[in-house]
Amino acid sequence: MFVRDYMTRHPVMVEPNMSIVEAQDIMAETKVRHLPVAGEGKRLLGLITRQRMRIPPTELASLNVWEITRYLSNLCVKDVMVKRKNVITTIPDIALEEAAKVMTEEKIGCLPVLEDDIVVGIITEIDMMTLLTDLLGGYEAGVRVTLRMPNQKGELAKATGAISDQGWGIYASGGVKTPKDPGHWDCVIKVRDVSQEDLVAVLEQIEGHEIIDVR
Amino acid sequence: MSNPQKTHAPILKVEHAAISYETRYGDVEAVRDVSFDVHRATTFGVVGESGCGKSTVAFGIVDFLGANGKIVDGSIKFQGRELVGRSDAELRKLRGDQISMVYQDPMQALNPSLTLGDQLTEVLTIHRDISNQEARERSIEMLKRVYMPDAANVMDRYPHQISGGQQQRVVIAMALLNNPALLIMDEPTTALDVTVEAVVLDLIEDLKRDFDTAIVYITHDLGVVARVCNEVGVMYAGEMVEVGSVEKIFGEPLHPYTQGLMRCVPKLGSTKEGSILYPIRGRVPAPKDRPKGACIFAPRCDYATDRCLSEKPGLISYREGHLSRCFYSDEINPEDWSPSSDMISSFSPQETAPAGEPILKIDDLKTYYDQESKSLLSLVGMGEKLHVKAVDKVSLEVPKGKTLGVVGESGCGKSTLAKTIVGLETPRGGTAEFLGFDLSVPVSDRDVKLIQDLQMVFQNPDSTMNPSYTVGQQIGRPLRHLGKMHPSEVKEEVIRLLNAVRLDGSYYKRLPRQLSGGEKQRVGIARAFASQPELVLCDEPVSALDVSVQAAVLNLLLDIQRDHNTTMMFIAHDLSVVRFFSDYVAVMYLGHLVEIGPAENIYSPPYQPYTEALLSAVPIPDPTAEQKHIRLHGTVPSALNPPSGCPFHTRCPRRDLLPDGGKICETEEPPWQYNTEEHRIYCHIPLEELRTFDPVVTSR
Numbered sequence: 001m002f003v004r005d006y007m008t009r010h011p012v013m014v015e016p017n018m019s020i021v022e023a024q025d026i027m028a029e030t031k032v033r034h035l036p037v038a039g040e041g042k043r044l045l046g047l048i049t050r051q052r053m054r055i056p057p058t059e060l061a062s063l064n065v066w067e068i069t070r071y072l073s074n075l076c077v078k079d080v081m082v083k084r085k086n087v088i089t090t091i092p093d094i095a096l097e098e099a100a101k102v103m104t105e106e107k108i109g110c111l112p113v114l115e116d117d118i119v120v121g122i123i124t125e126i127d128m129m130t131l132l133t134d135l136l137g138g139y140e141a142g143v144r145v146t147l148r149m150p151n152q153k154g155e156l157a158k159a160t161g162a163i164s165d166q167g168w169g170i171y172a173s174g175g176v177k178t179p180k181d182p183g184h185w186d187c188v189i190k191v192r193d194v195s196q197e198d199l200v201a202v203l204e205q206i207e208g209h210e211i212i213d214v215r
Numbered sequence: 216m217s218n219p220q221k222t223h224a225p226i227l228k229v230e231h232a233a234i235s236y237e238t239r240y241g242d243v244e245a246v247r248d249v250s251f252d253v254h255r256a257t258t259f260g261v262v263g264e265s266g267c268g269k270s271t272v273a274f275g276i277v278d279f280l281g282a283n284g285k286i287v288d289g290s291i292k293f294q295g296r297e298l299v300g301r302s303d304a305e306l307r308k309l310r311g312d313q314i315s316m317v318y319q320d321p322m323q324a325l326n327p328s329l330t331l332g333d334q335l336t337e338v339l340t341i342h343r344d345i346s347n348q349e350a351r352e353r354s355i356e357m358l359k360r361v362y363m364p365d366a367a368n369v370m371d372r373y374p375h376q377i378s379g380g381q382q383q384r385v386v387i388a389m390a391l392l393n394n395p396a397l398l399i400m401d402e403p404t405t406a407l408d409v410t411v412e413a414v415v416l417d418l419i420e421d422l423k424r425d426f427d428t429a430i431v432y433i434t435h436d437l438g439v440v441a442r443v444c445n446e447v448g449v450m451y452a453g454e455m456v457e458v459g460s461v462e463k464i465f466g467e468p469l470h471p472y473t474q475g476l477m478r479c480v481p482k483l484g485s486t487k488e489g490s491i492l493y494p495i496r497g498r499v500p501a502p503k504d505r506p507k508g509a510c511i512f513a514p515r516c517d518y519a520t521d522r523c524l525s526e527k528p529g530l531i532s533y534r535e536g537h538l539s540r541c542f543y544s545d546e547i548n549p550e551d552w553s554p555s556s557d558m559i560s561s562f563s564p565q566e567t568a569p570a571g572e573p574i575l576k577i578d579d580l581k582t583y584y585d586q587e588s589k590s591l592l593s594l595v596g597m598g599e600k601l602h603v604k605a606v607d608k609v610s611l612e613v614p615k616g617k618t619l620g621v622v623g624e625s626g627c628g629k630s631t632l633a634k635t636i637v638g639l640e641t642p643r644g645g646t647a648e649f650l651g652f653d654l655s656v657p658v659s660d661r662d663v664k665l666i667q668d669l670q671m672v673f674q675n676p677d678s679t680m681n682p683s684y685t686v687g688q689q690i691g692r693p694l695r696h697l698g699k700m701h702p703s704e705v706k707e708e709v710i711r712l713l714n715a716v717r718l719d720g721s722y723y724k725r726l727p728r729q730l731s732g733g734e735k736q737r738v739g740i741a742r743a744f745a746s747q748p749e750l751v752l753c754d755e756p757v758s759a760l761d762v763s764v765q766a767a768v769l770n771l772l773l774d775i776q777r778d779h780n781t782t783m784m785f786i787a788h789d790l791s792v793v794r795f796f797s798d799y800v801a802v803m804y805l806g807h808l809v810e811i812g813p814a815e816n817i818y819s820p821p822y823q824p825y826t827e828a829l830l831s832a833v834p835i836p837d838p839t840a841e842q843k844h845i846r847l848h849g850t851v852p853s854a855l856n857p858p859s860g861c862p863f864h865t866r867c868p869r870r871d872l873l874p875d876g877g878k879i880c881e882t883e884e885p886p887w888q889y890n891t892e893e894h895r896i897y898c899h900i901p902l903e904e905l906r907t908f909d910p911v912v913t914s915r
Binding site: 012030 | 223226294343345396
């Protein structure tokens, strides 16, 4: 799972000299929230986001109605964008969780993906959400079970082993440390072609595992 | 995984676009009210006959319309940005950076006086400001990506030094160098051989997947559409008449025009005994003659009502994502369609007569072209003589009243074989006999009776008709010279012939330029049949024609053949058409015959490995059919220096079946193996093994 497989290639981009009104139109038309600003040869020059479109209230207060109109019509992408040196970017060959870590640490919604300073894609929160949904089998039909198991080696294998012994298939699975209980581990398993009752009957047999939820 | 891609806005959104050309008769609306979306990593196919406005749409997207073309209405949005009304400078930047195009003829897209490396790196250095060295490295990488053999060396070559398929690969590599979001391809494989086409189509599929590129694919070939497209828009007379997914367009076409198109193309495996092609009557109206305020297809539609003639239908959504520009798409069931009465009588399938005596016998025929060697000795006539073995050791027979189809890649000697039979080339060896005449005599020395009995229909009717002679004069000429007909009877006979090819007497006085392509080919057929020949050689008679016209011409040829019991040799590269039209099929490779037999035997195992590869390459107009994936690599070897042993051994995907990886193929000529008395295969692999191959095409 690398950024290159989940990023959006050919992101919608704008030029630095485009008026901010047009950039807003493009955002509305394409339902995109982040626009990398690119110059000749798709080189990254900056980034504009919806927040960047807001005019700071302090500045607004000092203008009268006529000045606001003029102020807006003269405003260009390059005037409001985050400048290149402040844009945090990533590269295609990086693990997704690394990219996600950067996004959470910096509290930003997107990372332009660069190769030799050329924009090749963009990865956003939405891509991460999509992946999370997909990791847990959210796009597929099946039975989703949450198991709480002791935090020690070989526990997950017991559950998956029991499922595969029955000839059932696992779509997706994911595990996290149980919140506020470091001795346990919560694991979500999505199983296909099986009824809830059958699955519960099998998983109940496993010692030390507790079925938190089935749906 | 469900497809989250659909949540992205389309890369290209065309809405109600109308494009006009200024002419001296005023503005001509070439395209009107065309709307479609193209999403990332999908191919949108635009199909239709020639003159329907397909290319105009493609050019309109990037405003390459020329000085007299303009977008008069609607909007074209690329990545949310309106393209209509942009300045040239802005469009140029977009075209370099984000939109690329690939055209039909690769030779016209490449500069013959620059090396391929210079042309490729230029794309990067101009649009991206990259150093020459780096640009070169990237270009080589991209050439490898399009499976170009020996990429680094190709950079130093000139366009004429590589084959057509490789040229097209260079053009595609060039288009992809800037990693475009949108790729527009205008008939990119039409000029290529089926085997090369198959490789290029595979490449397009791979690139779409890896680069997430949105592709607009323009073609007239329904088989290609079925293979590469996800969504299809059918165009007719400048309008989009049906839009939908490829499965829906082929599975349940809604518009009468689409349904008509499907009836025009022979499916691979359909025969003249078992099925009929139904041409669409009439022809595509010229832009200025298009009906206004009415359904544009109504004059040719079997379902047209008064409403169709007085009201213009919009593009109506009948099912999810499947739109049709017809009032009655819900009521029309294509299975209930029956041909109008005039079609039934003439085109009904007939039992064919049993094969008669062979009328044409060719034995060990060789036609070589001399080529001087480049050594100095050749200047004084002492150099070694080299030969291009265009036809080598070909033996075949054609029974009276039957059709022999000849297939193979370009350069395999199909046309040379025909030219030798008709006397335009003199054979170097072997015998050819036709009705007791010796065919090794050049046409200038031939008996009039022989010329009369041996006629030819050519591929390109334009270049075989004298532009300053009327149709009547052209057809009358063989009648006067060969038929020894009294001059007073000629006109009557010409009109009878014109009627036989379904043209009325008013065509007698017309000049070739006043005819459409299909009509010209009919005149060509009438001229060939004027002297009532016994054998007619048809060299790609329908390749230059649109599918609906092609169906009409094929039906016409069948009709005439039945009436006169004429024998035919039918040269074509379209294997579905050959299967439909022929009783016997001969497969040629590099001047050699590699397989010959009754048509049904050729299209089912045992196959000669080359036949198998050809069949697996041909695009089938049915997206549900499964086809074996066999691709030939490398190019056809030079006929100047053909491989030893079996001519196909350099590319044969099956030679590993033989001991030592097919060593015998390189050293010994294969034997002719007889599957049945009439069906023989030129291969070392034993027949028992060839019989175990699976059929290439399985329809679900």
